[in-house]
Amino acid sequence: MSMVLDIVVMGLIKGSIYALLAISFSLIFGVARIVNIAHTAFYMVAAYCIYTATHYLGWHPVPAMLIAIVISILLGMITYKLVLNPIREHEGAVLIATMAIAMIFQEIMTLAFTGTYLSVPNLIDGFIEILGVKVFNQQLLTLGSAVVVMVLLVLFLFKTKLGLALRSTAQDREVANLMGINESKVAMITMGIAIGLAGFAGAIVVPLEILEPHMWTTPLVMMMAVVVLGGLGSLKGSFVAAYIMGFTEASVVFLSPQGAFLKVSVALLIMIIVLLIRPEGLFGVYFEEER
Amino acid sequence: MLLEVSNVSVWYDKAMLINNVSMGVDQGELVSLVGPNGAGKSTLLRTITGLVAWEKELKKRSTHGEIKLEGQITFDGERIDKVPAHEIVRRGLILAPERRRPFKEMTVIDNLMVGAYLIRDKANIEENLEKVYQLFPVLKERSHQVSGTLSGGEQQMLAVGRALMSRPTVLLLDEPSLGLAPRVIAAIFGVLDELRHEGLSILLVEQDAAVALRHADRGYVMRTGRVVRAGTAGELLADDGVREIYLGPRHGSEG
Ligand SMILES: Nc1ncnc2c1ncn2[C@@H]1O[C@H](COP(=O)(O)OP(=O)(O)OP(=O)(O)O)[C@@H](O)[C@H]1O
Ligand SMILES: [Mg+2]
Numbered sequence: 001m002s003m004v005l006d007i008v009v010m011g012l013i014k015g016s017i018y019a020l021l022a023i024s025f026s027l028i029f030g031v032a033r034i035v036n037i038a039h040t041a042f043y044m045v046a047a048y049c050i051y052t053a054t055h056y057l058g059w060h061p062v063p064a065m066l067i068a069i070v071i072s073i074l075l076g077m078i079t080y081k082l083v084l085n086p087i088r089e090h091e092g093a094v095l096i097a098t099m100a101i102a103m104i105f106q107e108i109m110t111l112a113f114t115g116t117y118l119s120v121p122n123l124i125d126g127f128i129e130i131l132g133v134k135v136f137n138q139q140l141l142t143l144g145s146a147v148v149v150m151v152l153l154v155l156f157l158f159k160t161k162l163g164l165a166l167r168s169t170a171q172d173r174e175v176a177n178l179m180g181i182n183e184s185k186v187a188m189i190t191m192g193i194a195i196g197l198a199g200f201a202g203a204i205v206v207p208l209e210i211l212e213p214h215m216w217t218t219p220l221v222m223m224m225a226v227v228v229l230g231g232l233g234s235l236k237g238s239f240v241a242a243y244i245m246g247f248t249e250a251s252v253v254f255l256s257p258q259g260a261f262l263k264v265s266v267a268l269l270i271m272i273i274v275l276l277i278r279p280e281g282l283f284g285v286y287f288e289e290e291r
Numbered sequence: 292m293l294l295e296v297s298n299v300s301v302w303y304d305k306a307m308l309i310n311n312v313s314m315g316v317d318q319g320e321l322v323s324l325v326g327p328n329g330a331g332k333s334t335l336l337r338t339i340t341g342l343v344a345w346e347k348e349l350k351k352r353s354t355h356g357e358i359k360l361e362g363q364i365t366f367d368g369e370r371i372d373k374v375p376a377h378e379i380v381r382r383g384l385i386l387a388p389e390r391r392r393p394f395k396e397m398t399v400i401d402n403l404m405v406g407a408y409l410i411r412d413k414a415n416i417e418e419n420l421e422k423v424y425q426l427f428p429v430l431k432e433r434s435h436q437v438s439g440t441l442s443g444g445e446q447q448m449l450a451v452g453r454a455l456m457s458r459p460t461v462l463l464l465d466e467p468s469l470g471l472a473p474r475v476i477a478a479i480f481g482v483l484d485e486l487r488h489e490g491l492s493i494l495l496v497e498q499d500a501a502v503a504l505r506h507a508d509r510g511y512v513m514r515t516g517r518v519v520r521a522g523t524a525g526e527l528l529a530d531d532g533v534r535e536i537y538l539g540p541r542h543g544s545e546g
Pocket of ligand 2: 332333334389465466
């Protein structure tokens with residue numbers, strides 16, 4: 001029984017982080033048509049920002065988190081403007097460029113912080129007991145804030161004018177343009193918001209994770225798997241698939257601790273099986289052809 | 292003229308799609324631009340609304356060919372051929388594009404709201420919405436339906452409604468009758484007549500010259516990128532040459 005609860009807690013946390021990452025990745029892909037391989041590298045940068053602020057500058061973790069998110073948003077927009085916008089129509093170049101950005105971030109972090117494993121203090125200490133299982137307050141905080149931000153994102157997309165611009169640009173950027181939406185500007189804003197979300201994911205997960213310069217690779221694989229499993233372009237699909245992957249990972253870790261290193265493989269295997277049955281993914285949508 | 296196209300030519304790679312075209316629309320006129328498949332009608336509308344120039348910029352940054360543009364387009368006395376596509380609608384010019392192109396996964400009301408994107412005043416938006424609902428009551432009934440599930444006729448009404456939400460001075464329409472039943476075509480043309488009587492200027496592209504010219508003040512006939520005939524609707528309807536251009540490659544409208 002207690003193991004079930006352990007799995008639920010870890011599955012929810014992992015799932016929420018993957019959901020944040022996959023949804024923000026899908027936003028960039030949908031609106032700006034950029035496959036952002038560097039997505040989780042921004043998540044890593046945010047985590048290191050928090051480490052720097054709390055460890056070297058002695059800041060409280062909360063302002064450190066806020067600054068990390070702001071830096072992520074700015075980095076995202078600058079990267080878009082300087083690197084991605086000029087090559088946006090060239091899919092191959094975008095792939096290589098975003099991969100290069102991820103490697104650059106990784107190397108910068110290695111130079112600055114070496115490869116040692118670091119950690120960041122919890123925002124809140126302590127734990128509560130649910131049905132005899134220790135659940136750390138930090139875990140609940142991470143989970144709660146992830147859910148709140150996802151709700152805010154949905155409200156933003158469906159209740160604001162800018163959200164309307166994002167959605168229509170994602171569906172048909174030429175017609176959006178015709179209606180007075182500056183699609184290039186919308187793409188840049190989307191990049192800022194989405195990288196901000198990736199940074200936020202990094203910020204809330206960093207107290208629970210080990211900080212090191214390769215911490216972006218496993219989440220990248222999982223995030224891509226989530227996007228494909230949910231159906232490319234479907235935010236709802238990303239959301240559902242994220243929790244499927246999160247629970248799979250948690251189940252592997254708790255059910256066979258000695259096989260924990262297989263968690264990613266098992267999750268990917270599930271993805272492959274689903275795709276064999278439904279090649280378009282769980283909520284696959286067809287894409288609007290452009291002309 | 293209110294909208295004036297002068298000596299415009301467009302090349303996609305080596306192919307000349309628009310060949311030195313001059314034409315125009317005056318205040319309050321309904322002008323029909325007709326011609327067979329591939330004549331360049333849609334390309335001309337896309338040139339006027341800045342989409343060709345936009346595509347040209349995109350192509351510069353990709354490896355898929357290039358576009359060349361020449362000539363001059365003025366609207367209300369000002370040049371608009373260098374104005375970016377997303378600024379054109381602000382000037383009062385809007386296109387209901389070929390194949391309707393609704394935002395398929397969005398609701399009818401959201402589609403209409405995108406049409407009113409540049410309007411800041413909520414009361415103005417409400418007023419435009421009332422007007423569109425009054426012209427196309429079916430859009431009101433379906434306002435919360437996802438637009439991809441509308442019928443072809445309803446999607447065309449949505450495309451026109453979405454364009455009208457911006458309160459244009461000139462409405463450009465690309466083949467609104469495409470694939471629709473005669474009854475639905477009649478309803479849409481009824482609305483166009485009504486809009487024209489209210490003073491809206493309309494540039495209508497159609498393959499079916501007879502229908503398009505019957506509702507028009509003037510017309511232009513295009514073929515392989517050129518304007519080959521121009522005149523009043525009556526003149527063109529009576530012109531044997533026009534009939535020949537049509538009856539040759541394509542006869543009648545879709546069934
Ligand atoms: N993006 C493009 N790249 C290359 N050629 C194009 C492109 N768009 C259109 N063409 C070509 O330009 C010519 C004119 O096309 P256009 O769509 O303007 O014709 P149209 O008069 O609207 O025809 P229809 O009545 O069939 O809609 C066609 O031969 C078409 O193949
Ligand atoms: Mg056409």
